[in-house]
Amino acid sequence: MRVEISTKRIYSDFVKKVEEINGQTLPPCYQCGKCSAGCPMSFAMELLPNQIIRLVQLGLEEDIAKSNTIWICASCITCSLRCPRGVDLARVMEALRLITMRKNIDHVKISEIPQETIAELPQLAMVGGFRKLTA
Ligand code: SF4
Numbered sequence: 001m002r003v004e005i006s007t008k009r010i011y012s013d014f015v016k017k018v019e020e021i022n023g024q025t026l027p028p029c030y031q032c033g034k035c036s037a038g039c040p041m042s043f044a045m046e047l048l049p050n051q052i053i054r055l056v057q058l059g060l061e062e063d064i065a066k067s068n069t070i071w072i073c074a075s076c077i078t079c080s081l082r083c084p085r086g087v088d089l090a091r092v093m094e095a096l097r098l099i100t101m102r103k104n105i106d107h108v109k110i111s112e113i114p115q116e117t118i119a120e121l122p123q124l125a126m127v128g129g130f131r132k133l134t135a
């Protein structure tokens, strides 16, 4: 992946918004990878949790949006508990989902889910999924 680094992006409204929703200034991540090593969903992620935190620090919102990672994250908080620098990555993932949904962007189109799938899925799982994946 080719990344463009600039101070404008690092001090962008996007980074401020992540910190604001997150409720804390992002602590320094030194890319040890412990978050990704313990993540039970990393096998399905296009970008690993440590890569996401680096992209957030660099203000590269578009690159984060191109990957499926924030939607695959199961909010299990393993990454937050493993981080030696106190980065609450699970909350960062939640902040990134909220920022996307506030733009009225749905990750799942409810109208495109086949009727048979809806009939088979447990209702509670569907409601939980829609809360997480739709604006
Ligand atoms: S565990 Fe913490 S310090 Fe290590 S890569 Fe992940 S966020 Fe960064």
Ligand code: SF4
Residues within 6 Å of the ligand: 035, 038, 039, 040, 041, 042, 049, 072, 073, 074, 075, 076, 077, 078, 079, 080, 089, 090, 093
């Ligand atoms: S909260 Fe998300 S990113 Fe962190 S370990 Fe769990 S699934 Fe992975």
